[in-house]
Ligand SMILES: Nc1ncnc2c1ncn2[C@@H]1O[C@H](COP(=O)(O)OP(=O)(O)O)[C@@H](O)[C@H]1O
């Protein structure tokens with residue numbers, strides 16, 4: 001029996017390779033974890049933006065998850081782009097059926113160029129069906145605003161937003177501060193009682209495509225390896241900062257981060 005850690009991503013395909021399934025699998029691999037996937041939608045995109053979105057039939061998503069989990073299993077899993085309410089409900093059903101405890105929910109809603117990766121009418125389904133199953137939910141500031149209806153612009157707002165999202169049922173909230181104004185970025189973890197905050201300097205670069213996906217994939221990989229949550233978050237944080245700092249300068253727009261970054 002293999003002892004290698006396994007992680008599954010349930011997300012959309014990014015043809016440009018910087019976000020979505022591709023970013024997740026590269027990150028899992030780089031962090032020493034065997035990666036599997038269930039694709040929810042195919043996107044035609046590059047570093048300049050998303051040109052097309054093609055959701056898969058719900059049964060195709062369900063079947064991918066079932067076939068992987070009934071044979072290979074997963075020590076941790078993450079969700080990314082889920083696109084519509086039917087896919088969200090189907091994913092939640094499989095998460096419950098396979099008792100996936102270490103679930104990271106990245107509530108992907110809109111790509112950097114403005115393309116919708118989650119329909120507006122699916123936001124309630126995300127809140128009702130998936131957030132209560134999450135070990136960690138990882139919203140950026142616009143996603144946190146959408147989930148809470150609050151205005152979230154400062155670290156103080158982030159703390160209030162994290163409390164509101166925790167009340168939706170996620171066991172932990174990891175609020176990402178990449179969209180804060182200023183030179184200092186603060187990411188914060190909330191467990192329902194206390195905040196654990198990590199601050200770092202903003203790196204000035206346009207190559208930030210897929211930062212959220214890459215961060216949540218690194219967190220999932222570390223959880224799959226059995227790291228305790230705070231250590232997993234710290235390691236994922238180091239990974240994404242290093243990946244942004246050493247981005248490979250690919251494409252004419254927002255290029256990908258460096259998925260072969262190291263944190264040791
Ligand atoms: N310019 C940057 N410099 C350093 N870290 C960044 C930068 N942009 C984002 N990050 C980090 O990348 C991760 C994703 O952040 P964020 O941009 O908030 O999410 P998303 O990519 O989902 O919009 C966070 O850990 C954040 O601290």
Ligand SMILES: Cc1ncc(COP(=O)(O)OP(=O)(O)O)c(N)n1
Nearest residue numbers: 012019020111112209210211212213
């Ligand atoms: C297929 C797919 N999934 C997710 C995203 C968005 O990823 P994210 O990490 O939030 O990065 P940006 O869009 O902010 O660059 C995507 N673009 N495609």
